[in-house]
Amino acid sequence: MASILAVDDSASMRKMVSFTLRAAGYDVEEAVDGVDALEKAQARRFDCVVTDVNMPNKDGITLIRDLRALPDYKFIPMLMLTTESGIEKKQEGKAAGATGWMVKPFNPDQLLKTLLKVLG
């Protein structure tokens, strides 16, 4: 089953995301911010990255940019979870290399459906 790196500084969101994904059979690893995520992503190769945007230490957009620069993550789907439905943040994320986004609030079903989209 596909492996997913779930990045969020909020424990409840992180738990919700990882619980949902695990329940659906994905292999999930959690990271608490961009720095943590980058470390974990370098330690092993994930099939997909789901990240929050606003985080301390390293935000989600920078994380995506950093990951895209790694050969292993050139084509890996990366989704950002954002409360900002504004076009600006999305563009910024896209420019950094995000595959797509999910606008919070979302429920577990939406999350799974979106992941199914990118992971098939």
Added chain:
Amino acid sequence: MSIDMSQFHQVFFEECFEGLEAMESGLLTLDMGAIDSEIINTIFRGAHSIKGGSGTFGFTVVADYTHIMETLLDEMRDGRRQVTQPAVDVLLGSVDCLREMLTAIQNEQLVNDVSVAKHKTALEIVLNGGSIAEEPASPVERESANVAAVVNIAPDIIEEKSVELAGQGWKIAFCPYLDLLKTGNDPVRLFRELNELGELTTLANIQDVPGFYELDPEECNISWDLNVAGDISEDDIREIFNWVEGDCEIEIQPFAKAVKPLLPVVKKADPEPAPVIISNNPDPKPVEVKPKGVEETKKSDTQDTDNEAAKTTVKASSIRVDTDKIDTLINMVGEVVITQSMLGLVGENFTMDKVGQLKRGLAQLERHTRDLQQSVMNIRMLPISFVFSRFPRLVHDISGKLDKKIALKLVGENTEVDKAVVELINDPLVHLIRNSLDHGIEMPADRVAAGKPETGTIELKAYHRGGHIVIEIIDDGRGLDKDKLLAKAIEKGLIEESNLLTEKQIFELIFMPGFSTAEQLTDISGRGVGMDVVRRNIQSLGGNIEIISELGKGTTIAIHLPLTLAILDGQSVAVGDETYIVPLVSIIESINITEKMLNKVAGKGETFRLRNEYLPVIRMRGIFNVHSGNLTKSKEGVLVVVEGQGELCCLLVDELLGQQQVVIKSLEANYRRVEGVSGATILGDGSVALILDVPGLVRFSIR
């Protein structure tokens, strides 16, 4: 798949409260002169996380509210808005409001709409009142203006598209840019999704694919003509291409009718408006659709949880424990298990020659049990910062109200103390700090006149001493005026004019019921019900409170509290056949005496002369009505000199037994309150021993 979201609620609430605390302390440290963008960022993140979580978990009221805060903070973060003190105050108010809302939701109570509406209005006023208020609105307006423009160009076509032609299917010209793959998007994924909407036929145009030697496999050189047949709305198709917009050129047309007239219109409208249609169409969509989803989840969630969560999640009070502490605990348990199995082995075929082994085993068991107990108690220990962290806000708010300049200094916030003490000490401390703020620290002008710095300082300090935690509230204010206190006490009839009081006794007058020194009562403190209640509360925690003050220099109030309320080090004493426990911390010394060493003083009962000081003597037999045991023994006995509230007194007991740690059982919960007794414990032989309430007994002896 349905997932019970309520299981994340507890974590969410804890996280929110933590976030609110971080926001609060951030807001309090904001210095109007030099705004630290990192602090603003932290505050913003707090609001942002709460908004995201509350939306996801279905607490729409909270999400709506935080959305406004977030907008405001976002503007501050981007430097579009000045950070002003009034704005900060409103944000602080919002933090309170959110805390109330979340607490109400957590306890499944109704949110106080009135107070929420009030704070919301205040926020909106700040949000709209700023000079830059139009900024956030304008892009939206601009976008909608664009939409209008596009609609004007080809109004009939757009109508046609959605109304008449939707039933037939769509023709899509999809030409990805070379870099499309580098965003992790895969055309195949898009096709798969389109195929789910309706029957898809694809035609790949490979004329742009370079020769093999020039081919860069990371680039997407193919473009496609796609036909999707079926009753599909344009929005559904747009949504599929939502993520790749900007990474490709795309034309979507209904395929049955009017292919020709449509093309030129779209092409004429130069490349710009097209992306605008795309960006605008899919955009409102998630906004419209998703809230519905949220409402659904919310409904099903609350229904699911109402029954169960009411019993479990909400009431559960949790405590965060350092993993190190748990590891230690598990180690200890391991040790106990080993000792137990060793003792079991000894007991299996017991012969007298194994007595030594048995004793060693028991000694080990005792040691391990004590360690285990200590580790368990440690789990309940929380840093005092749990209490202290609320005070910067309190000081900020009150000093603002009083027009005083006051800096709060916290020292020893990591000092650990039992959770129960943490919970109970808050109110007394709030009261004492309010007092210091209100009565202690002078107005800035008065301070300058007295040659002190304009800004007053209150220091809140915690440290361990012996088995106690000491909390000191030190202010550099005007100090207590002895003469004024005396005059007041006499005026109120609390003492006689002829009474000669020591300095300490004079200060303690403020703990007497009905005593208030402020010339004028304010709403901050001083309704005259304060200090006596404070002292009583602290005493009921097994602690005491003392005052040191120097006129004009300041006041220090020191509170001594036991580290834990569950266990105490006690000295067992025998009175007749009964055993009593005297808390070890209150014992100064013990003296063997004979009856004739006691002096009877008229009007004062019995006293004992200890190094030139006459101390009142309490006969335990008398006070507790003990008649058993060998009466002649009382001719000789042991005097236990104890201290309570700074006063000494002697307890006459028959003999001293051992020292041990005792587990305190509440007498009030199991029987009723008994004067002179603070609780009970169960001794090794199963009998009950009462634990003496030393301050209570001392009070009794003074009366």
